[in-house]
Amino acid sequence: MIPFLNLQKVNQRYRFDIEDAIRRVLDSGRYLLDQNLEDFERSFADYCGTKYAVGVGCGLDALSLIIKAFGFGPGDQIIAPATTYIASILAISRNGCEPVLIEPDIESYNINPDLIVEKITPATKAIMVVHLYGRLCRMDRITDIARRFGLKVIEDACQSHGASWNGRKAGSLGDAAAFSFYPTKNLGCLSDGGAVTTNDASLARKIRALRNYGCIQKYDSEYQGVNSRLDEIQAAVLNIKLKHLDSENSRRRQIAAFYLNSIENRRIILPYSSDKDSHVWHLFVVRSRNRDRLRRYLWEKGVETLIHYPVPPHRQKAYGWDDISLPLTERIHDEVLSLPMNTALEQSELVKIVEAVNSYEE
Numbered sequence: 001m002i003p004f005l006n007l008q009k010v011n012q013r014y015r016f017d018i019e020d021a022i023r024r025v026l027d028s029g030r031y032l033l034d035q036n037l038e039d040f041e042r043s044f045a046d047y048c049g050t051k052y053a054v055g056v057g058c059g060l061d062a063l064s065l066i067i068k069a070f071g072f073g074p075g076d077q078i079i080a081p082a083t084t085y086i087a088s089i090l091a092i093s094r095n096g097c098e099p100v101l102i103e104p105d106i107e108s109y110n111i112n113p114d115l116i117v118e119k120i121t122p123a124t125k126a127i128m129v130v131h132l133y134g135r136l137c138r139m140d141r142i143t144d145i146a147r148r149f150g151l152k153v154i155e156d157a158c159q160s161h162g163a164s165w166n167g168r169k170a171g172s173l174g175d176a177a178a179f180s181f182y183p184t185k186n187l188g189c190l191s192d193g194g195a196v197t198t199n200d201a202s203l204a205r206k207i208r209a210l211r212n213y214g215c216i217q218k219y220d221s222e223y224q225g226v227n228s229r230l231d232e233i234q235a236a237v238l239n240i241k242l243k244h245l246d247s248e249n250s251r252r253r254q255i256a257a258f259y260l261n262s263i264e265n266r267r268i269i270l271p272y273s274s275d276k277d278s279h280v281w282h283l284f285v286v287r288s289r290n291r292d293r294l295r296r297y298l299w300e301k302g303v304e305t306l307i308h309y310p311v312p313p314h315r316q317k318a319y320g321w322d323d324i325s326l327p328l329t330e331r332i333h334d335e336v337l338s339l340p341m342n343t344a345l346e347q348s349e350l351v352k353i354v355e356a357v358n359s360y361e362e
Contacts, residue, residue, distance in 0.1 A: 009305035009344035016259035021236040036235040048171035052204035055230030057182025059158040062194040063091035081111035082329040095228040107272040126152040131160035159282040171197040189234040252281040301356035
């Protein structure tokens with residue numbers, strides 16, 4: 001069986017460096033808010049092309065703290081994509097704001113800029129974009145709309161580490177951005193982890209406080225904060241892996257190119273291939289009208305696949321939005337299937353995956 005993802009194999013090439021880094025943290029006796037985190041925040045901000053990066057506990061917290069730091073709350077609306085992982089929407093509702101869901105563009109699955117303006121109301125405070133599967137949104141169009149209506153732009157960059165547009169990287173294209181370092185990400189640590197990037201000094205300062213019980217100085221809470229800190233071990237691991245992110249993304253692009261050039265089954269809808277720099281292929285997602293049948297077939301052929309994501313946010317029981325109809329979003333979620341996409345895949349495995357996909361018949 002070709003696994004969808006083998007994290008042990010992915011991290012094996014960095015094992016000795018990671019073990020050494022963890023040992024140094026252990027020996028230091030300093031496990032939170034210390035030098036490894038400072039080093040990573042500086043390096044990650046430099047990588048993304050922003051002035052500031054603030055490490056937090058996870059991607060959801062990063063998004064949630066951005067919204068909180070901007071001062072958005074009950075009565076405020078935030079425009080967001082209908083096709084996304086539930087965490088994007090949870091960050092909005094966690095702050096008491098109302099998510100206003102926008103249908104996607106069918107080629108990219110990202111938020112459709114053509115549908116944003118009609119959803120803007122006097123209560124709208126921000127546009128949240130999600131660079132889904134590693135592909136950047138149409139940021140030129142979206143930032144133009146935001147400027148015209150005086151809205152903040154929040155990037156959910158949790159799947160797009162290293163993607164770039166016109167020489168600018170994900171994380172630097174809006175007013176603030178959220179990243180996840182969950183182990184499966186293009187830049188992943190060994191547990192949960194996240195970060196906020198921004199060029200706004202006051203926002204960065206506030207998020208540094210909010211992540212640590214609202215404190216700038218210990219025991220002196222300026223805000224009603226939370227406990228959401230990227231620990232020293234995870235920061236040490238990320239310091240190592242950040243150096244290899246560009247080469248990891250390059251390998252992902254090679255794998256994606258092989259899939260795109262080799263899969264010839266007309267029953268399979270391949271992802272649209274755009275400017276190579278704007279996509280880092282966190283996931284390689286195809287579509288099929290009989291997705292579940294295709295998935296069973298590939299399993300029988302020895303290929304593990306996953307679904308990202310089987311249930312769209314507006315169909316989640318937690319929200320009870322039974323009156324919302326988003327037909328394109330529902331269609332996409334019914335048809336998507338993720339093929340193995342990681343830098344540990346061998347060429348022989350890629351050939352086997354392609355052969356299995358090409359031999360599928362409905």
